[in-house]
Amino acid sequence: MGTENVPSSVIQFALADKLINIGRANSLWPLTFGIACCAIEMMATGCARFDMSRFGAEVFRPSARQSDVMIVAGTITKKMMPGIKTLYDQMPEPKWVMALGNCAISGGPFAFEGQYSIVLGADEFLPVDIYVPGCPPRPEALLQGIIELEHLVSDWKRWKNPEAA
Amino acid sequence: MEPQITAFLYQEHVLWIAAFIIGGLSFALGPIAIVYLFMPLKTRQLSDKADQFIECGMDPIGDSWIRYGVVFYLYALIFLAFDVDVLFLFPVALAYDDVMFASSIRDFIEIILFVGILSLAVVYAWIKGVFKWERKTYLRR
Numbered sequence: 001m002g003t004e005n006v007p008s009s010v011i012q013f014a015l016a017d018k019l020i021n022i023g024r025a026n027s028l029w030p031l032t033f034g035i036a037c038c039a040i041e042m043m044a045t046g047c048a049r050f051d052m053s054r055f056g057a058e059v060f061r062p063s064a065r066q067s068d069v070m071i072v073a074g075t076i077t078k079k080m081m082p083g084i085k086t087l088y089d090q091m092p093e094p095k096w097v098m099a100l101g102n103c104a105i106s107g108g109p110f111a112f113e114g115q116y117s118i119v120l121g122a123d124e125f126l127p128v129d130i131y132v133p134g135c136p137p138r139p140e141a142l143l144q145g146i147i148e149l150e151h152l153v154s155d156w157k158r159w160k161n162p163e164a165a
Numbered sequence: 166m167e168p169q170i171t172a173f174l175y176q177e178h179v180l181w182i183a184a185f186i187i188g189g190l191s192f193a194l195g196p197i198a199i200v201y202l203f204m205p206l207k208t209r210q211l212s213d214k215a216d217q218f219i220e221c222g223m224d225p226i227g228d229s230w231i232r233y234g235v236v237f238y239l240y241a242l243i244f245l246a247f248d249v250d251v252l253f254l255f256p257v258a259l260a261y262d263d264v265m266f267a268s269s270i271r272d273f274i275e276i277i278l279f280v281g282i283l284s285l286a287v288v289y290a291w292i293k294g295v296f297k298w299e300r301k302t303y304l305r306r
Contacts, residue, residue: 007205016203063220083222085211090220093205125211 006094021154024068024094028149031067031087032060036074038101038136050139055158057146064090069149071142072126075103075110076119088126096153097122098130098145105131239295246286253283 034042045052052058061067064087076084088097099122102108107120122128129152132145147158208215219225257276266272290296 007207007209009203009205011202013203020203064222065220082212086214086217086224087220087222089208089210089212089215090217091208093208095209127209 018154022156025150025153025156027056027059028069028096028146028153029059029061029067030057030069030071031064031091032062033070033087034073035076035080035084036101036103038073038104041136041139042071042073042100042142045139045142050143052143052146055143055146055150064088065092067091068094069096069098069146070126071098071100072104072122072128073100074136075108076122077117078119079117081119081125084122085125094153096129096149097126098132098149099123099126099128100132100142100145101137102133102135105133108135236295236298239290243287243290243295246283246290250280250283253279 034040044050046058046060057069064070068091070084070088070091072084088095099105103110103118104122107115107118110118111120119125130145130149132141134141137145150156150158217224260266261272
């Protein structure tokens with residue numbers, strides 16, 4: 001199902017990996033890919049008011065071959081699922097998946113008996129790294145998700161933990 | 166028989182050129198090699214479609230190598246004929262507003278001749294039936 005470990009390279013160089021991962025965490029390029037209403041919130045997050053570019057994640061790529069994060073923004077229909085799988089395949093390693101909104105997490109309001117067209121959650125077929133709940137999530141929630149993903153990518157922290165200080 | 170000069174001339178120059186070629190090649194190929202060593206050798210796959218050309222997720226329908234009607238190309242060629250007509254008439258239009266040409270019937274006839282010869286291309290195409298918009302189909306063998 002694609003959930004096995006991230007494929008490794010020929011040369012592994014811990015210090016360089018650390019440095020490269022800091023670079024990756026600070027420039028997460030999402031795929032321009034909105035499949036339902038959560039995408040509107042994603043667009044708002046990319047625009048000036050909420051300004052995703054503060055976190056280096058504003059470079060929405062129209063090609064899957066250039067992007068790092070797939071933000072599954074919305075309801076996944078069964079008809080759309082093969083397309084999402086293809087896009088995931090075409091993304092280069094390392095790649096991360098963020099499930100944005102209740103539909104992408106668990107099917108949301110579509111999880112009822114007799115429902116025949118909606119995939120109940122992106123993690124049915126994708127290795128999801130970050131879940132952002134909400135219906136739809138506010139842009140701040142998506143920003144929080146991106147910061148959490150940064151922590152997942154590298155142990156570098158954008159801010160110091162105020163409680164630890 | 167005369168002795169031939171077989172000495173290796175300009176040794177230093179050859180060395181320099183070789184050094185620069187090697188340097189250039191390493192600048193061109195080095196990044197590719199370094200990236201190959203550091204990149205993950207495969208990507209996680211769900212449906213093994215990483216090599217699909219189209220990047221929108223949908224399976225492409227048919228081939229992009231389709232045939233256009235040849236009528237479009239003929240039309241473009243005829244546009245060229247008109248275009249050259251107009252192109253060469255611009256300097257005439259600029260220069261004709263001069264006292265030198267005002268009373269000369271000879272120059273006017275010369276322009277008529279010139280445009281007439283250029284128009285032969287259009288006349289030729291007309292006779293060949295380019296202006297009849299018909300789809301020309303050929304047997305595909």
